[in-house]
Amino acid sequence: MAEFDYLIVGAGLYGSVFVHEMKKRGKKCLVLEKRDKVGGNIYTEEIEGIQVHRYGAHIFHTSDPIIWNYVNQFADFNRYTNSPVARYKDELYNLPFNMNTFHQLWGVATPAEAREIIERQKKECGITQPKNLEEQALMLVGRDIYEKLVKGYTEKQWGRQASELPAFIIKRLPVRFIYDNNYFNDCYQGIPIGGYTKMIEKMLEGVEVKTNTDYLAEKEVWDKIADRILFTGGIDDYFGYCYGPLEYRSLRFESEVLDMENYQGNAVVNYTEYEVPYTRIIEHKHFEFGKQEKTVITREYPLDWQCGMDAYYPVNNEENNALYEKYRALGEKENKVLFGGRLGMYRYLDMDKVVKAALQAVEGIKE
Numbered sequence: 072m073a074e075f076d077y078l079i080v081g082a083g084l085y086g087s088v089f090v091h092e093m094k095k096r097g098k099k100c101l102v103l104e105k106r107d108k109v110g111g112n113i114y115t116e117e118i119e120g121i122q123v124h125r126y127g128a129h130i131f132h133t134s135d136p137i138i139w140n141y142v143n144q145f146a147d148f149n150r151y152t153n154s155p156v157a158r159y160k161d162e163l164y165n166l167p168f169n170m171n172t173f174h175q176l177w178g179v180a181t182p183a184e185a186r187e188i189i190e191r192q193k194k195e196c197g198i199t200q201p202k203n204l205e206e207q208a209l210m211l212v213g214r215d216i217y218e219k220l221v222k223g224y225t226e227k228q229w230g231r232q233a234s235e236l237p238a239f240i241i242k243r244l245p246v247r248f249i250y251d252n253n254y255f256n257d258c259y260q261g262i263p264i265g266g267y268t269k270m271i272e273k274m275l276e277g278v279e280v281k282t283n284t285d286y287l288a289e290k291e292v293w294d295k296i297a298d299r300i301l302f303t304g305g306i307d308d309y310f311g312y313c314y315g316p317l318e319y320r321s322l323r324f325e326s327e328v329l330d331m332e333n334y335q336g337n338a339v340v341n342y343t344e345y346e347v348p349y350t351r352i353i354e355h356k357h358f359e360f361g362k363q364e365k366t367v368i369t370r371e372y373p374l375d376w377q378c379g380m381d382a383y384y385p386v387n388n389e390e391n392n393a394l395y396e397k398y399r400a401l402g403e404k405e406n407k408v409l410f411g412g413r414l415g416m417y418r419y420l421d422m423d424k425v426v427k428a429a430l431q432a433v434e435g436i437k438e
């Protein structure tokens with residue numbers, strides 16, 4: 072018998088939920104984290120009394136009461152509702168596309184007027200079999216919304232022209248014919264009061280955690296100390312990229328402390344014109360209704376990803392999904408290792424889905 076029942080690689084949300092549950096089941100666990108802090112990509116850091124979302128804006132939302140009750144054990148959540156604003160040149164629009172947006176675009180006041188304009192513009196495009204993302208978006212929402220609110224933003228996000236991107240990236244572009252700026256349709260949403268890091272630390276209470284420790288750098292040593300392993304890093308990294316790397320989009324975050332109380336009046340402002348190089352500016356204090364004298368903003372720049380960079384969005388095209396399947400098949404042969412989380416499963420997962428997947432993984436373990 073090894074010293075530990077479980078070695079958990081990665082102190083992100085997936086690893087932290089998993090280890091919390093294992094601890095409850097009386098298992099002896101050790102967590103390794105290669106960064107100098109816990110939390111993975113939901114890590115928040117206090118600057119000027121403000122919780123700064125270091126790896127991008129994170130709003131917890133779910134329609135599953137079990138998951139909502141689960142995370143509420145570790146934190147109280149505030150009533151933050153995500154209502155981003157889009158800035159196109161000097162024009163401001165509410166998101167997601169709803170009656171407020173349509174009023175701002177065309178001066179219309181009723182759903183019937185808005186519907187008529189959108190339907191006319193869709194018809195004018197004359198597209199029935201979209202061959203690329205541009206045609207897909209035009210077919211779904213017509214020219215005005217596409218050109219002002221979709222095109223530039225999407226091209227910056229993907230680093231390619233919309234006419235060169237595959238149509239499947241945008242399956243739906245929901246339009247709402249009500250005055251409702253709430254981005255999510257979920258029943259529950261909010262931000263943990265005191266930040267996500269505190270929530271993760273609560274999950275990890277009573278568990279030994281070693282930060283600044285890369286499991287893969289001394290894999291043979293770590294493999295001996297536990298009976299089973301949960302790996303939440305990149306599955307391609309685990310196998311030494313033997314079939315080549317899986318592709319991601321990356322991001323660069325540029326943060327600034329400003330000597331003013333309120334910079335943009337909203338937590339999230341998307342910049343939808345191509346000429347502005349960042350996709351959005353986050354003003355963190357508005358996630359928590361902060362009243363501090365200063366403010367912290369972060370500009371988010373999309374980047375081409377290269378091996379060694381932080382991986383953010385998996386590029387789930389046919390080629391990469393096929394590559395992932397090859398790694399997954401190799402993973403199944405590793406009988407004492409489980410792969411989990413967004414990197415281990417090569418899937419974009421919202422936080423509620425990560426919590427659910429980790430709980431299901433624990434339930435699925437046969438002793």
Ligand code: FDA
Pocket residue numbers: 080081082083084085086103104105106110111112113126127128129130131132284285286287288303304305322383384411412413414420421422423425
């Ligand atoms: P995560 O990447 O957080 O954790 C993995 C950990 O493993 C990392 O800490 C890493 O350092 C560590 N690790 C990797 N290899 C290792 C090794 N060899 N040795 C030791 N440690 C290793 N979701 C949502 O619900 N609402 C939102 O608003 C957002 N917003 C958002 C913005 C952006 C920009 C992105 C990219 C994503 C979101 N998300 C989101 C999704 C959210 O970030 C995601 O669900 C969780 O962070 C995933 O947690 P994991 O634990 O799976 O991965």
